[in-house]
Amino acid sequence: MPHLFEPFSLRGVAFRNRIGVAPMCQYNATEEGLPTDWHTVHLGARAAGGAALVILEATAVEARGRISAHDLGLWSEDQVAPLARLAALIESHGAVAGIQLAHAGRKGSLQRPWDGGQPLHDDEGGWPLVAPSALSFSPRSPVPHALSLGELREIQRSFARSALRARDAGFRFVELHAAHGYLLHSFLSPLSNQRTDAYGGSFDNRVRFLLETVQEVRELWPSSRVLAVRVSASDWVEGGWSLADTVELSKRLATLGVDLVDCSSGGTSATATPPLEPGYQVPFARAVKRDARIASAAVGL
Numbered sequence: 664m665p666h667l668f669e670p671f672s673l674r675g676v677a678f679r680n681r682i683g684v685a686p687m688c689q690y691n692a693t694e695e696g697l698p699t700d701w702h703t704v705h706l707g708a709r710a711a712g713g714a715a716l717v718i719l720e721a722t723a724v725e726a727r728g729r730i731s732a733h734d735l736g737l738w739s740e741d742q743v744a745p746l747a748r749l750a751a752l753i754e755s756h757g758a759v760a761g762i763q764l765a766h767a768g769r770k771g772s773l774q775r776p777w778d779g780g781q782p783l784h785d786d787e788g789g790w791p792l793v794a795p796s797a798l799s800f801s802p803r804s805p806v807p808h809a810l811s812l813g814e815l816r817e818i819q820r821s822f823a824r825s826a827l828r829a830r831d832a833g834f835r836f837v838e839l840h841a842a843h844g845y846l847l848h849s850f851l852s853p854l855s856n857q858r859t860d861a862y863g864g865s866f867d868n869r870v871r872f873l874l875e876t877v878q879e880v881r882e883l884w885p886s887s888r889v890l891a892v893r894v895s896a897s898d899w900v901e902g903g904w905s906l907a908d909t910v911e912l913s914k915r916l917a918t919l920g921v922d923l924v925d926c927s928s929g930g931t932s933a934t935a936t937p938p939l940e941p942g943y944q945v946p947f948a949r950a951v952k953r954d955a956r957i958a959s960a961a962v963g964l
Contacts, residue, residue, distance in 0.1 A: 669681065676759055676889050682715055683761075685718060686720045686762075688720045689702065694732050696729070697735075702749060710758040711756045714758055715759060716761055717760060720734070722736060725821045727792075730767045746834075747833050759836055761836030762834045764838070765839075768807065768846030769800050770930075782805055792806075793808050795850045798855055822876050823883050830883075836888065837884060844930035853902065853904070874915060874916070889922045892916055892924055895929055896947035897929070903932065924948075926951060928963075943963070948960060
């Protein structure tokens with residue numbers, strides 16, 4: 664790995680090496696979406712360990728965008744100061760503080776994994792799910808509400824407002840979560856998007872919601888700071904989202920000011936079987952870097 668420990672720069676941000684700690688859900692936030700002592704210990708240790716970039720877990724842009732009731736949030740001004748302390752802690756150890764902004768879509772309102780990971784009932788504090796189409800993720804999942812055009816616009820504003828809060832909290836790297844079957848990804852994949860309006864059907868229509876969201880965030884996010892997008896480069900299902908789709912999307916993201924495409928895969932189908940082995944997602948990142956001419960990252964094993 665000849666370049667692993669070499670410095671790397673994007674925009675005005677310098678990374679001390681090419682190792683990043685990926686956003687990993689901790690399910691340890693308060694029900695108000697605030698971090699706890701667990702986050703301080705967990706993230707501080709990762710930064711002190713020498714990684715160049717430490718990205719906070721999927722952080723919801725609205726309360727109904729959480730995976731569980733114990734996810735971090737950045738939908739309120741009250742959440743800025745606690746997250747700013749985490750960003751400052753990460754930066755104090757020489758790492759770049761990053762945060763992943765997310766909306767769970769039809770994969771939200773779940774118990775924590777160690778509590779079973781099942782859908783929450785109303786009497787357990789569950790909330791209604793939203794998605795591009797009224798298609799459940801799995802037989803055990805509730806059917807989500809298909810978002811109207813006005814609701815799409817409001818969610819885009821939520822991403823933009825959360826990006827401004829991330830700026831105010833001192834993060835220098837923001838990643839939009841468009842992978843793993845969550846809301847932004849569910850618009851991309853024909854497996855989960857069966858709309859017949861301008862946001863469904865053709866490739867151009869299915870990528871529209873993400874591209875518009877990226878454009879709105881990039882206009883508000885400081886030009887000296889990094890904007891990344893996490894993608895699922897393949898649904899691992901015949902007829903689903905593919906690597907060729909990812910490369911074409913990445914080209915368009917680059918023209919909108921995205922600096923890095925973070926390559927993961929899967930998550931749209933409950934029955935997909937990715938070939939899990941060390942480095943199995945590196946070829947996705949390699950293809951994006953080579954064919955879309957944009958910086959890329961690989962994650963997972």
